[in-house]
Amino acid sequence: MKPGLPVSDTLYGAMMERNPRFDGILYVGIVSTGIVCYPSCRSRLPRRHNIRVFTSMRAALEAGFRPCKRCRPDSPAGQPPDAELVRKAETFIRDNFSAPMTLDSMARALNVSPYHLQRVFKRATLQSPAQRLREIRLMKARELLAEGRATVGEVAARAGFHSPSYFAARFQEAFGMTPSAFREKED
Ligand SMILES: [Zn+2]
CATH class of the missing domain: 1.10.10 (Arc Repressor Mutant, subunit A)
Incomplete structure (x- = not known):
């Protein structure tokens, strides 16, 4: 058995969801491949019994794991400034x-x-x-509404909101009025 801790339910759950919340905090060594990954790695989910958990990259390397080429858990230096x-x-x-x-x-x-x-x-x-993404989408939506040619539904879609009701709620939250009210005011 290689060193490292067994995987907890919480961590394995995060791995299944590709949730990044443990990235940089915990490192998962995969015994069957000899690779160490961030928990959110997009590669195929390893079988649970093959996983050994480390709290530092160094400990994983010392235990003989090699860093994954996909999620690159070892290379802050290789990342852009x-x-x-x-x-x-x-x-x-x-x-x-x-x-x-x-x-x-x-x-x-x-x-x-x-x-x-x-x-x-x-x-x-x-x-x-x-x-930031949501802010840019809302600014774009406001611009499109002010132009006044597209329907509210079309504006939502063009600004990247997949649901008109979600769009309306976020718009109201940001600008204090519904998209339709905003459009009427602009006309
Ligand atoms: Zn990986």
């Missing part, structure tokens, strides 16, 4: 806001871990990437 990452993330969000987007998909596109993206972006902008 923070300012560059923030700029790239902002550009990516602006270019793609109308498409479905999650923290995971942004991180994949930017070739960093979701944990790293969330932390660096928030430290620099005081907003999470998801908050």
Whole structure:
């Protein structure tokens, strides 16, 4: 048996969901492949009994695991400088806001871990990437509503909101009126 701790229900649950909340805190060594990953790694979920948990990357390496090439748990040095990452993330969000987007998909596109993206972006902008995405979508929606040509449903879709009712609620929250009320005011 290799060193490291067995996986807890909570951690295994996060791994199943590809949830990044333990990334950078816990490292999962996979005995069958000899690879160590961030818990949110997109690679195929390992069988539970094959997982050994480490609290540092160094401990995993000392136990003989090799870092995963996909989630790259070993390479803060290989990651772009923070300012560059923030700029790239902002550009990516602006270019793609109308498409479905999650923290995971942004991180994949930017070739960093979701944990790293969330932390660096928030430290620099005081907003999470998801908050920034929503803000850009709302600004775009307001612009489209002011132009006055598309229906509220079309505006929601073009701004990247998959549900008109969710869009209406977020719009009201941000601007203090419903999209329809805003449109009437602009007319
Ligand atoms: Zn991995």
